[in-house]
Amino acid sequence: GAGVSQSPSNKVTEKGKDVELRCDPISGHTALYWYRQSLGQGLEFLIYFQGNSAPDKSGLPSDRFSAERTGGSVSTLTIQRTQQEDSAVYLCASSQGTGPGETQYFGPGTRLLVL
Amino acid sequence: EDKVVQSPLSLVVHEGDTVTLNCSYEVTNFRSLLWYKQEKKAPTFLFMLTSSGIEKKSGRLSSILDKKELFSILNITATQTGDSAIYLCAPRSGTSYGKLTFGQGTILTVHP
Numbered sequence: 695g696a697g698v699s700q701s702p703s704n705k706v707t708e709k710g711k712d713v714e715l716r717c718d719p720i721s722g723h724t725a726l727y728w729y730r731q732s733l734g735q736g737l738e739f740l741i742y743f744q745g746n747s748a749p750d751k752s753g754l755p756s757d758r759f760s761a762e763r764t765g766g767s768v769s770t771l772t773i774q775r776t777q778q779e780d781s782a783v784y785l786c787a788s789s790q791g792t793g794p795g796e797t798q799y800f801g802p803g804t805r806l807l808v809l
Numbered sequence: 810e811d812k813v814v815q816s817p818l819s820l821v822v823h824e825g826d827t828v829t830l831n832c833s834y835e836v837t838n839f840r841s842l843l844w845y846k847q848e849k850k851a852p853t854f855l856f857m858l859t860s861s862g863i864e865k866k867s868g869r870l871s872s873i874l875d876k877k878e879l880f881s882i883l884n885i886t887a888t889q890t891g892d893s894a895i896y897l898c899a900p901r902s903g904t905s906y907g908k909l910t911f912g913q914g915t916i917l918t919v920h921p
Contacts (some may be wrong), residue, residue, distance in 0.1 A: 698851075727908070736813070736897060736911040737852070750908060783850055794840035794901065797857060798909060803850035 696720075698801035700786050706807045707776055715771045715804045726769050727729060727789075727798060732782040740784075743769060744792065761809030776808045811836040812868035815898055823870045823920050826888050830915045832898035833880040840903040842881050844872055847895040847914070855883070855896075 699718045707713050719726050728740040739753040742764045754760070758776075763769040773780055781804050787798040812835045822828055834842065841859040845852035856865045858874035858881060865872050869888075874881045885892055895916050899909035 712856075728910075734913075736913040738901075739910065741910050742908060758865060785851070794903065795857070797843065797854050799854065800845075800851045807852070808878075 698788050698799055699785055700784075700801040702804055703788060703802065704805045704807075706809065708809055709778060710775055712772065712774045713776055713806065715767045715773075715784050715806070717771070717786030717788075717801060718768065719769070719786070721767075723728060723788035723790050723799075724766065725789045725792050725796070725798075726763060727787045728769070728771050729785045729787065730782045731785060732801075736780050738769070773806075776806075778808050781806055781808045810902070811902060811910040812826065812911050813900060813912035815915050816859075817915060818913065819916040819918070821918045821920065822888055824889055826919075827884065827886045828888060828917060830883040830885075830896050830898075830917070832878060832882070832912055834898070834900040834910075835879060836900045836902045836910060836913075839876065839879075840901045842854075842874055842898060842900045843909065844881070845882050845897040845899055852897055854891075863889035872891060885917075890919050890921055893917055893919045 702717045726743040729737040742750040745766045755804045756776045760773045785803040787800045789796040789798045816831045843857050844855040856872045861876040869886045870884045895914040897914045899911045
């Protein structure tokens with residue numbers, strides 16, 4: 695597609711439920727990143743994919759968070775047993791590669807609210 | 810641990826004013842620094858800086874990097890209400906496949 699797309703745009707869930715957030719990167723981009731932005735905070739790195747593998751998962755805050763990428767394209771971030779502190783905007787970005795000259799392009803994000 | 814500090818945290822100006830936003834950083838194996846503008850949810854790319862002392866310009870916006878002193882500045886001249894946004898700087902480390910470490914951002918508000 696023309697840009698990075700994410701769905702849903704907004705998600706309201708109850709504490710304890712599982713949620714899945716989807717990211718569709720720019721066509722042909724091999725690198726995909728997930729970030730989280732809590733209210734009034736900068737973006738916090740969660741996980742990075744190169745193709746279908748995730749060489750860096752260091753930002754995932756707990757084992758309730760997981761992500762996968764299939765076909766080198768779409769990625770899904772899953773949060774199990776959601777907690778109120780998971781409420782944030784989840785942003786996905788993609789880039790053509792990972793060289794120093796590469797730019798990451800962001801999607802519109804999913805705003806998650808855990809009640 | 811990589812660190813990024815942006816200042817000021819917020820700034821209120823009137824149209825026509827010039828603003829300077831600051832970003833200081835400490836990252837392992839620095840490769841480049843990116844500036845983004847965030848108006849609603851999606852940060853949009855402004856500049857990427859890799860070399861010290863070379864100014865990048867785009868219209869009324871310009872940015873420069875100092876790799877010795879570990880900072881970058883973003884200048885906006887003749888500000889307009891449409892410049893109101895959060896400005897994020899993000900240095901890139903060479904140790905983790907291009908992961909960006911974001912500062913907390915500067916909230917710029919431009920009044921008519």
